[in-house]
Amino acid sequence: MIKLSKKTNLLEQETYKYSLQDVSEPNLFRDVYSYDEVPKVIFNHRRSPMDMPEKIWITDTTMRDGQQAVEPFTVEQIVNIYKLMSKLGGPKGIIRQTEFFIYSKKDRDALDKCRDLGLKFPEITSWIRATKEDFKLVKEMNIKETGVLVSCSDYHIFKKLKMSRQQALDHYLSIVKAAFDAGIVPRCHFEDITRADFYGFVVPFINALHELSVKAKIPVKIRACDTMGYGIPYSEISLPRSVPGIIYGIKKYSDIPSEQIEWHGHNDFYKAVSNATAAWLYGASAVNCSLLGIGERTGNVPLEAMVMEYASLRGTFDGMDPTVITEIAEYFTKEIGYKIPPMTPFVGEYFNQTRAGIHADGLLKDEEIYNIFNTEKILNRPATVTISKTSGLAGIAYWINTHYKLTGTEKEVDKKSDLVVKIKEWVDKQYEDDRQTTITTKEMVDLVEKYSDIREE
16 A cells, blocks of 8 residues: 655555564574674665654663663762763753662662752653562652663573563563553663564564553653664664664654664674664664763763764754763762773873874874864863873973963973973983883973973962
8 A cells, every 4th residue: 555654755655564473482593693603794785764863862871771880879979970961961951861770779869869959951760670560669759751671582582581472572561551551651671672583573562562652642762772782883784783774664664753762782892882873863863871881791882972973963062061071081080980991082091192202293283183173172181192202302392381281372392492302311211221101290290390490380
C-alpha cells in the first residue's frame, strides 16, 4: 500500500510491521561474535540516510554508570558535581538530564540535596532494574522519569534471564505499564542492542511499548545501549553493529520520534565518541555521557567530548560554558583524587602541552601553529610546554612567557634573551649528567627568580 509519509512528506510503501520472533534457540551472531576472535565488521552496502534532528542534547550518567567505576562519591561531591554540570550545560539545558541510583540512603540523600538546589537543568532522573520492587522506590521518591533496564540481546534473555523472548517481552511490558499507571515517564534501556536481533525482537518490542505509550498518553523513551562498545559508526555496515542502521531502523519501523531516542555507548573499541556523533547524525536527539568518560571497563562517552562535538556540528556552544570543563577536571583531580590520564583530550595535563623544541618554537611564533584552538579562551587553559632535554631555547622562552603572563608585555622574553640562554645552559647540564626526568615547575621558578627580577604574582 502506498501512502504519503508524515515523516518524509514523500509517497512511500507502507512500512512493514515486524512481529516478535520467539525462537527456541538464541541468536548469538556467531559469524560476527566468535568469542575467540576479534568481532568482525560486516558490510552490506545499504546506506542509511542522515537525519539530524532539529534539536540535539546531552544526558549524563556520571552518578550512575560513571560512579560504578570509581571510588564512591560523597554526598557533598555529588552535589558539587551536579552544580558544575548545570553551569556547564548553560541556561538552555544542552545537558538535559542526569540519572541517579536510588538504592542506598546516601544515593537518596544526594538526589534530594541536588533537587533542593532548584536548578532547572539537568533534570534529575533515576535508574532501576525491571522489577516491581525497584519501581516502588521511584514512586516513593516522586521522580518524574526513570530508566528501566530491558536487556534485549539473546545473550541476556537466554543466558542471564533464562527466559524466552516472549517471556522477556511480557515481563518488561508489565513493568513499563506500572510506570505509566503511576504517571512516570519510562526510559527503556535496551541493554546490549549491538548484539540483539533487531527485527526479531528490538523493533517489535519498541512497537509494543509505543502502543502502551499511546494508551497511557505518556511518552516512552528508548535508550539504545551499546553495552560492550561493539557499535560501528560507518555507513553501509550490517546490523546489529551499525549505529546508523539502529537509529534509522528505530525511526523507520516505529513511531518513536527523535526526541525520545537516546544513544548510550562504551569505549571498548575506541569508538564511543564517533558512535555517539553518528547517533546524532542519523536521528537520535540525545546522547548519554559521563564526565571524563568514567564508567565500566573502558568507560562511557566523555561528556566534555560531546560538548565539543555539539559546537562543531552546530557552530555554537548554545549557552554552554566550556571553561567549566577545566573546573570539573580540577575538581575531580584535587577534591575527589581521581587521576586523569595525562594525554586525555581537553582535560589531561598534556592535552595542549608540548615537550618538543620545534613545536615550542612554533608556539612562540604563533600559537595557532601547534594548538588545536584557542584553549585559553575556550577552556581557560593556555597552551603550555614541559621543559626537558628537547625543549630548546624556544621551549624555555614560551614557558616563561606563559607561566608569568608576559606575552605582549615589555617583559616578554625570546630565544635570545639572557635569562633564556642561562636557563638553557643549566638544563643542558642536567641532561649531560644523565637526568631522566623533566624539569619541574618549582625548578623553573627558582631559576627565573635567580637570574631575573621576574616574580610570580
